[in-house]
Amino acid sequence: MIPITYSAEVAAALAENAPIVALESTIITHGMPYPQNVETARLVEQDVRDHTAVPATIAVIDGVLHVGLEPDQLEALGQAQDVAKLSRADMAACIATGGTGATTVAATMIGAHLAGVSVFATGGIGGVHKGAEDSFDISADLHELAQTPVTVVAAGAKAILDLNKTFEVLETLGVPVIAFGQDTLPAFWSATSDLHAPLRMDTATQIARAQIMRTAMGLQGGQLVCNPIPQDSQIPAEVLAPVIAQALQEADDQGINAKAVTPFLLGRIFELTEGRSLTANIALVRNNARLAAQIAVAMIDGQSK
Secondary structure, three states, X not given: OOOEEEOHHHHHHHHHOOOEEEEOOHHHHOOOOOOHHHHHHHHHHHHHHHOXXXXXXXXXEXXXXXXXXXXXXXXXXXXXXXXXXXXXXXXXXXXXXXXXXXXXXXXXXXXXXXXXXXXXXXXXXXXXXXXXXXXXXXXXXHHHHHHOOOEEEEOOEOOOEOHHHHXXXXXXXXXXXXXXXXXXXXXXXEOOOOOEOOEEEOOHHHXXXXXXXXXXXXXXXXXXXXXXXXXXXOXXXXXXXXXXXXXHHHHHHOXXXXXXXXXXXHHHHHHHOOOHHHHHHHHHHHHHHHHHHHHHHHHHHHHOO
């Protein structure tokens, strides 16, 4: 038996077959300091509610998989120390040993699927790190998208990654990559990039129908919806490029690798942009939550027809 529990709000939504949007918890524990992390998590949850869906923030607490957090649990997680960062490789071990961990994209997809939730909003997915030809540093998020049937709404892959290689891997794995409302792929903090989108869809209904059709056809995996950050919140790619290059060089000089790379780079970019990257990050996560809620609603409508 998997020790799994649901918040009262999520349990009611499951019973009523209401639309639900899964949310990750690493943004709370590893993304920003307290109390801004809790404040942001609450804003994102409210964005989902405001678009007539139910938020389900996922985390492992004392060996129990929580799908949806009560307000006091969210507050406690925001202040917790030494919380593990969970992906596919260590999620089961954390539960089995009674640990506490925050879920990455891959782990959140697993938790969502176990709970019967098919839509998930995040900031940006992990992918192929620059220099992966030597380090082999490739996020488990990519393979999770290929095998777990959850639609993931993100502002593309994190801009610190090798975006070309990341999307090449997704193509190889057969993951649909959909740009929302534009012909180019967004690049996390930047609304556009020079990468052409393999697929374009302009409505939440189209996206929902695509996932429903994948399921009907027996195709494994989910789909990645790349939702551009609002124009008034973005940081242009030409401004970010030298900042990212500097942060990458510093990480290399300091020998930072594996799971420590992304938190270091995001923290350093925050410092080098004087906080603009975090402001943009909050804007894009909230934007993704709103779109994900619309897709979740459309998914319920589409399944009932």
